[in-house]
Amino acid sequence: MKANYTAFIFIGSMLLLALLFIPNIFGQQKNRAETAWDWVLKNKAVLIDVRTPEEFKSGHLDNAVNLPLDRIADMIKTSYPDTSTPIVLYCRSGNRSQQAYGILKSLGYTQLFNGGGYQELLSVKPAK
Numbered sequence: 001m002k003a004n005y006t007a008f009i010f011i012g013s014m015l016l017l018a019l020l021f022i023p024n025i026f027g028q029q030k031n032r033a034e035t036a037w038d039w040v041l042k043n044k045a046v047l048i049d050v051r052t053p054e055e056f057k058s059g060h061l062d063n064a065v066n067l068p069l070d071r072i073a074d075m076i077k078t079s080y081p082d083t084s085t086p087i088v089l090y091c092r093s094g095n096r097s098q099q100a101y102g103i104l105k106s107l108g109y110t111q112l113f114n115g116g117g118y119q120e121l122l123s124v125k126p127a128k
Contacts, residue, residue, distance in 0.1 A: 033124045036088045036115030045086035050100040069096045086111040093117045
């Protein structure tokens with residue numbers, strides 16, 4: 001009886017692992033940058049760059065708005081008062097944009113996505 005139970009657990013575990021990795025094997029799972037572009041193109045999401053103004057000046061995504069992380073809580077209501085506005089946040093690596101995500105969520109914004117880093121987004125930017 002114990003051998004049957006152990007075999008059942010083993011087979012069940014292997015099936016679960018297979019199901020978790022199948023989307024990656026067949027390329028069906030999008031990374032966060034690709035998903036961010038879907039939000040921008042399909043949902044007309046606003047692109048918000050939460051890096052410093054200096055970083056923004058050194059290069060940014062087309063149509064992105066610079067609302068630095070340290071000022072986003074004060075600036076967001078003026079720029080985008082509708083809390084249901086779809087918003088994609090990005091920074092250099094995805095860390096500050098995740099912090100901004102938390103800030104905006106606490107302010108009642110409901111359609112938020114952390115697009116990750118600037119270079120990450122550039123690397124999968126759709127052709128026009």
